[in-house]
Amino acid sequence: xxxxxxxxxxxxxxxxxxxxxECRSLDFQATTMFWYRxxxxxxxxxxxxxxxxxxxxxxxxxxxxxxxxxHASLTLSTLTVTSAHPEDSSFYICSASPVSSNTEAFxxxxxxxxxx
Amino acid sequence: xxxxxxxxDQVNVAEGNPLTVKCTYSVSGNPYLFxxxxxxxxxxxxxxxxxxxDNLVKGSYxxxxxxxxxxxxxHLKKPSALVSDSALYFCxxxxxxxxxxxxxxxxxxxxxxx
Numbered sequence: 001x002x003x004x005x006x007x008x009x010x011x012x013x014x015x016x017x018x019x020x021x022e023c024r025s026l027d028f029q030a031t032t033m034f035w036y037r038x039x040x041x042x043x044x045x046x047x048x049x050x051x052x053x054x055x056x057x058x059x060x061x062x063x064x065x066x067x068x069x070x071h072a073s074l075t076l077s078t079l080t081v082t083s084a085h086p087e088d089s090s091f092y093i094c095s096a097s098p099v100s101s102n103t104e105a106f107x108x109x110x111x112x113x114x115x116x
Numbered sequence: 117x118x119x120x121x122x123x124x125d126q127v128n129v130a131e132g133n134p135l136t137v138k139c140t141y142s143v144s145g146n147p148y149l150f151x152x153x154x155x156x157x158x159x160x161x162x163x164x165x166x167x168x169x170d171n172l173v174k175g176s177y178x179x180x181x182x183x184x185x186x187x188x189x190x191h192l193k194k195p196s197a198l199v200s201d202s203a204l205y206f207c208x209x210x211x212x213x214x215x216x217x218x219x220x221x222x223x224x225x226x227x228x229x230x
Binding site for chain 2: 004106107108110
């Protein structure tokens with residue numbers, strides 16, 4: 001099956017610094033990728049839709065200036081958490097699908113972000 | 117708006133017994149339904165999907181799901197549970213009217229006891 005690689009799997013950073021998370025589709029092209037956030041023992045919350053070559057679409061309540069998304073190529077999207085604070089600590093997951101609504105989405109391994 | 121509901125936060129079952137994890141949906145038009153499983157600190161793994169065709173869908177690891185249009189349900193089932201099936205299970209529907217994004221249920225934790 002298709003593979004989506006997310007890196008890093010874990011990161012610890014200091015308050016006020018920025019952290020970049022990468023999401024790559026390894027064997028298919030993805031014009032759209034999705035970024036989710038998951039709190040402990042909760043479901044996935046869609047943060048934004050990353051669109052190749054254009055601006056991301058953010059869900060209501062998600063700060064676009066804090067969570068910068070770049071989708072510069074058909075196989076790579078990045079999420080940068082800027083000026084991170086402890087409340088940004090969470091599990092972040094990306095997903096992508098080959099072009100077609102009939103196909104399932106493939107998920108990255110997730111990134112555990114801890115802001116200290 | 118498209119949505120799915122998972123009414124059970126947790127399901128407990130003894131190893132070897134059949135298991136069911138419930139999911140109901142509310143969509144405009146034909147539903148594109150999915151089941152995913154998540155192990156601790158990992159991303160989601162695809163189990164199975166219903167797009168069209170047979171109402172009984174077979175997927176990975178012996179799981180299957182039955183699409184029931186009249187009851188708007190898509191319950192996940194397995195004839196004989198394994199301890200290794202213990203994980204978090206998510207039902208999802210694809211929002212065909214909004215970037216094809218997946219809309220997830222709240223998740224059901226399956227605990228299989230030896």
